[in-house]
Amino acid sequence: MAKAKYTTHLGMVDILPDESPKWRALENIIHEEAANFNFEEIRTPIMEQTELIKRGIGQLTDIVTKEIFAFTKGDSNYVLRPELTAPVVRAYVQHHLDQRGGSQKLYYIGPMFRAERPQKGRQRQFHQFGVEVIGSENPVADVECIAFMMRIYQRIGIKNFNLKLNSVGDPESRENYKSVLKEYLEPHLEKLSELSQKRFDTNPMRILDSKEPEDQEFIQSAPVISDHLNEESKEHFAQVCEMLSSLNIEYTLDPLLVRGMDYYTRTAFELTSPDLGSQDALAGGGRYDLLVEEIGGKPTPAVGFAAGMERLFIACEELGISLADEKKVDVFIVSLGEQARKWALKTLPIFRENGISATMDYLDRSMRAQMKDANRENATYALIVGDNELEEGKFTLRNMKESEESVLDLASIIEKIN
RNA sequence: GAGCUUGUAGCUCAGUUGGUUAGAGCGCUGGUUUGUGGCACCAGAGGCCGUGGGUUCAAUUCCCAUCAGGCUCCCCA
16 A cells, blocks of 8 residues: 555544444433433534634633634634534524523534644544533532533543532632732742743733642642632532532542633533543533623523543543444355345345345455455354355355354344344 | 654564665465355565665665654643
8 A cells, every 4th residue: 555645634533443433432422311411412513703712712811822723714714613612602692592491401522623732632633522501500500510521431431530629700709819819929920930920910810720830839828719709609619519519429629720711700620530641631611601791692601511532532441441332243145156146235125124234245255255254344144145045045144153054045034133 | 832752564563783685463365175254374465664865885774854643841621
């Protein structure tokens, strides 16, 4: 085979036939559990208006400043979606989903795009599933999101993780806290990392998220937001914690958890796993009570999360969990000679109409080669057809696992397989 | 954007202290069984040793550049 002339772009990967079954298995689990939770699926376009993403996620976030794929065509700006919260909210506002009544419990599965340097657990096109509950500020909504998230990992068998929880407060609490934090940091500003100095003005809370060594001593003794929440936010957070405990969902409070998108308010959470290496976040989310209004809707509280599917698979691999069943086909028709091949082609649909998966050789190969093929395809039965069988109207049905054969007419064969 | 690292068969990798025809395992194709898979045995196909340049009598091996991966920092799923 010649060297490939065309290859995927950096950080974009093909999901090949050997890999696709586990994707389907995961997707099935997500669809099933979503149905159990009464979440409804939403599918939005891969591309959005650039302005939506910038407004939604925040002009100064890393995602917007350096990680989006954007281009202009005619008068329109297009951006490959880097996440789905803003687009889902866009759809909610655009189509007046609030008019469906109640709160909207939505979930999604799909590819996202970020123009970062790829490494383990990070690609430029990657896949997330997630949920968005729009229209409720009840802590039950927060907890149901988290419960759904945890349920997926529980079903798959991933148990080795850490659910980190924090409240980043409502606008009032945040403003209070930001000024307290800035007051605290101000005298040390010179000693902070360059990045943190920049964030001092733009988004001081993200300094808490810094991993720069020179910042650590200041971060450790910094005032924490939980001491500066107003009564309402404090009560909301307390209820989230209490409800999680009532569901036996374990979590650790992490006052330094500040997430990378500007829209988060109050509840913030992140699920990390020691099995992932450097990119250790399996999933993350939180409440975003201001985003709907920011995007042009009525003030509407909302909460959601997103989970990385490739990272989930990495964790599975580390833990030796396999999601996919072996491939198999019920019947492989081994046909010898032209007449037999014609018969095989016409018989395949009869099997399929009876709910029996069936295939045959496309290469006119020897019997031996066809048997090897049947074996490789993990066929339950090989149906052997040659001139003798055609004449008698009875065919040799070989059980591949048992290595037993019987000679039967077609009706009996179908009956036996079913 | 920065650092480190790796490019040899479809895959995983040996190897050459620079020297005729470049190797293994797995996979693939055919055969031993001209109508019977998995096991075994035999045979075969498949490589400009990532690309370009330099040093040398001679480069897949040494040097430089370049391209493409991987890992890490930053950040996130």
